[in-house]
Amino acid sequence: MEDFLHRIGAMAHDTDGKLRPTAAGLLMFGHEYEIVREFPHYFLDYQEHDRSATEDERWTDRFVSSSGDWSGNICDFYFRVYNRIAQDIKVPFKLEGTDRIDDTPLHKALREALANALIHADYYDRRSLVIQKWPDKIRIANPGAFRINVQEALVGGVSDPRNESLIKMFNLINVGERAGSGLPSIRTVWQEQGWQEPEIVESFNPDRTTLLLPLAANNVAAKSGGKSNSISEKRKNDILQYLTDTPEASSVQIADAVGLQISRTKMYLSELAASGAIVAEGSSRARKYRLMS
Structure with a gap:
């Protein structure tokens, strides 16, 4: 053994x-x-x-x-x-x-x-x-x-x-x-x-x-969450608009700018990155996000 x-x-x-x-x-x-x-x-x-x-x-x-x-x-x-x-x-x-x-x-x-x-x-x-x-x-x-x-x-x-x-x-x-x-x-x-x-x-x-x-x-x-889906898309668009005006930002900066909790912001950032709309660079606390070139 x-x-x-x-x-x-x-x-x-x-x-x-x-x-x-x-x-x-x-x-x-x-x-x-x-x-x-x-x-x-x-x-x-x-x-x-x-x-x-x-x-x-x-x-x-x-x-x-x-x-x-x-x-x-x-x-x-x-x-x-x-x-x-x-x-x-x-x-x-x-x-x-x-x-x-x-x-x-x-x-x-x-x-x-x-x-x-x-x-x-x-x-x-x-x-x-x-x-x-x-x-x-x-x-x-x-x-x-x-x-x-x-x-x-x-x-x-x-x-x-x-x-x-x-x-x-x-x-x-x-x-x-x-x-x-x-x-x-x-x-x-x-x-x-x-x-x-x-x-x-x-x-x-x-x-x-x-x-x-x-x-x-x-x-x-x-069917059950049409309203929440539209809210989700609006929030993602807010993030994309912010990154259009600000070439690079952390999740904390983005959360403050669009008025979201940090956990919800991270979720939307992960979805946007997975879809190829944005790019995440760096690791953990030093991570920054920018629009896909």
Whole structure:
């Protein structure tokens, strides 16, 4: 067992030559009461809501890493959450020989999104990792900002992982991508489903990355949210107009100029960059936006 854990990066030799758990091994296989000794702010939270009418409504089901009735580590959390969100996915009947295939690209994309959050989270940060499921969307928020430009992550091919050993462990169960293709794959699957495109929002101080996965078709969203869609387009046009007059600006400057909250501004900036209307340059707090040449 120790040899196996050593080979996958869950254990390593200390200065005395003794095998000890690594930080990744502790997060992956430890108990919550052991993990918080190294990561004092470590907290995993899964919530289910039975309606989307009011997002502030109290959850209808929940489990957290500190409850004491399960290990609280990220390995068990991954499987518990995935089994909960996967049970609502309709599986088409498909045979491979005489065996029924119950796995679909959507299942794989959900596993990728969940693993990405757990792999790239900054567990030393003071914010918790929270996953919320509504009937028409899933929100995955993890502590820590992107280590590369968000638009590079959306295009794919560039990767700068925070936790290399965690990636290796998830790769061993065929989950997670090393080549920076996770987010583009998720977007492709959502497009094939005819659903609204996933949204990524970064916030800072403390750093946080939020992935919103709509589970509704575009035409359904347009029927129920026509007014909000027009407001969204107006806000985007305000941003584009500001960047026409101001060749380069930060998200804070843009938010102040158009009168929006910073989180909403970042969401619109991500959408505009994904559509090719603007370009994001720089990383994290030094990031600036300009119109596409």
